[in-house]
Amino acid sequence: MNKNAKQVLSFPYIIWMVGFTVIPLLMVFYYGLTDRSGTFTFANVMAIMAEDHMKALLLSLAYSVVSTIICLLIAYPLAMILRTRNIGTGSFVVFIFILPMWMNFLLRTMAWQTLLEKNGVINSILSFLHLPTLSIINTPAAIILGMVYNYLPFMILPIYNVLAKIDNNVINAARDLGADSFQVFSKIMLPLSVPGIISGITMVFVPALTTFVISNLLGGGKILLIGNVIEQEFTKGSNWNLGAGLSIVLMIFILISMTLIAKYDSDGEGTAF
């Protein structure tokens, strides 16, 4: 097959992308930039400056940054440990971490409610052991926990993938040349794993930024995130145009992540799967 013939293979998907990715996005822009009567306006996008929306956006940003950092702190050491152990094949490791996804996402999050509630499983165990009980349900802590729980696999997998690819000879060579463990980590492991880290960060940050289900189920409806605002505008039927306008704002953050990926991970190395 010559180059042109090969390129033809991508045509069906290009058509598909135009139909199911580009046109729908244009629809969002159309709705976001018009009002109910169909006249052009920036009001829906500028609505982000309104106090409530801004507050929701800042909260979302704060929670997603915190949960991304926690995910990274948990995932990196874990990926290092997994690398040193030869636990089955690489796919086995992948499987262990995507296996929970075969249980429905809503059910898993509901299960955390059962665990965290005032009279829930964790507190029953704690009080049985005569330990002080936890009361984090319906607080920001519960939301962050839910985010970390749901998105942790998306951090572990890309980091594990890049770490697993590092040639042991490189590390041995560094040791032979007199590097201690810390130097091996900071001079070899860390720089080589940057693509995985970046990819992990975006894969955790974006869904955490836009979630509405987790904040609803674990936050007791008391904490309004930007995802909740958008979801309400659509499902509570009040204002599709406003919802679309705020979605455009969200997409700006997604654009930033995409640029980051393109910059640090131009080879597509740090992919999760």
Place this chain on the structure above:
Amino acid sequence: MNKLKRFFQDFYLVLVLIFLYAPIAVMMVLSFNSSKSRSQWGGFTTQWYREMFESPVIMEALYNTLIIAFLSALIATILGTAAAIGISSMKKLPRTIFMGINNIPMLNSDIVTGISLMLMFVAFGVSLGFKTILFAHITFNVPYVMTSVLPKLKQTSKYTYEAAMDLGAGPIEAFFKVVFPDILPGVLSGFLMAFTMSLDDFIITHFTKGAGINTLSTLIYSEVRRGIKPSMYALSTVIFVTVLALLLITNFAPSKAQMEAKAAAAAASGKKPNNWGPKLYKAVLVATSFLIVCGISYTTYRHFDNSNSDELYVYNWGEYIDESVIEQFEEETGIKVTYDMFETNEEMYPIIEAGAVQYDVVCPSDYMIQKMRENDLLMELNLENIPNLEYIDQTYLEKSQSFDPQNKYSVPYTWGTVGIIYNTKRLEELGIEPPTKWSDLWDPRYKGEILMQDSVRDAFMVALKMQGHSLNSTDMTELEDAKNLLLDQKPLVQAYVVDQVRDKMLNGEAAVGVIYSGELLYLQEEAELLELDYELKYVIPEEGSNVWIDAWVIPYNAQNKENAEKWIDFLCRPEIALKNFEYITYATPNIGAFEMLDEETQNNKSVFPDDELLESCEVYQYLGTEADDMYSALWKEIKAQ
């Protein structure tokens, strides 16, 4: 030293695995819990597993989920692999653009992807249903396939391909003999990833699904209204254990020698040798194809089971009918019912308005019926086809006139009030008298003990009524006052919830909650079953409250109007209304059914309040777009604070 390090590493691994698997363990335990409550252990049972296999709704949702996951993963794998090969020979600029667009569905938030697809389907008049879900799933699956195929493709050397060509292979042969085996692991893991993503998706499916189709996710979501049925936990457990077992089998498969011995033995006994290698993908493929085959045979069976053309599309609240009533209707009339559920009026409205799904009969609430009527979304009923209307108590027909002035469009199905439910024991502990009015919910002693309704109108109703205003107020100063009151109350509120009030009250999580009267009988029955050491009581606050009516209407674009009228008539039959009342426990406006109830229930003032009590209660009215926006803006202020 090394041992200690290893111990810490193991400890850490186990800790993370516990974190990931704890909720799953909880669900597995719940699937054997004989109590429906999420947090009370009622004894061991396998009842939910039986129920799961017997429920056509669950089995159909399972089948849809699997077939959509399978088809979308398969198509996405083909599309994605071809595209990956194609772009690897593109120049840098087009490739960057291509990858940028490709990454959008993966990086964009699900909600925006779902909404954008829905907007497009609606704009181009594609009716929502199986195929729109499938298209949506393919769209978000391809990027996952690409990301796992591209790296593999990069690792393949183009020289082997050229060498194959030099040795006389055609381009296609060379590809399948040389390149494809190299990228196969990537293709398979892409397929697996796509399959899992599709299986786990809720948000995108939620926005792109149409009538009569549910995947497991959307079914679970609609069940959130009245509490998730434990048979869902049972189903998840079965799926999970199946996948886990396959994983263990394939990873710890017996050694080759053992396998050969086994194969020989199997061959001797005339069976096909079972030669599974330690490739888990293969196992997953086998498992899914097995499930698909089961699914297909099941639906084929269902198809022949109901091979008639007479149809009816029903759109109702989740868990708002005794399912045996649907079967009885189908048997009696020979009409095939496609039954679909929604969670809120607001969710139902745009679907009817868009007309992408053509329902024949819908059951919205009062103010929404008014909105639908005013926007010409309803058809007049032919009352001659609904003789059983005579069993509907005149009182409720009169009440209905506030949203349907001549009773031309709607037939009441259920009704009730909104009030306060309280936990007697918890109140004693706190040393507070039982509440009698809304303003009691502002008592600081209730800090952290109040459950409020997470809906604009219900929340404002509480504050407006407390001030002595109408709950249909559009007066800006009254609403501002109400907003400030609700803001004052927020620190006392434990959570704003919709249907979880039930579970939380049963579990003793809170002392008081705002709740729909219809939940009361269910809660009291359940409290008795659980042998709780406290009572749950209900009161309609003195200041007055909301009285609501859910009624059947026929949308403007109904295709089977006469069948819809038969359906309404059937539900008005006293025995049927009684059956539904006993199942859903929301008060019935059916006088025939009411008379068949035992005296105790008839006199239960919480469920069937006196007219006196009802006097200060109002029905919600549709207030127009402007007022809607005002309410939702104020509500947002409260929630954001």
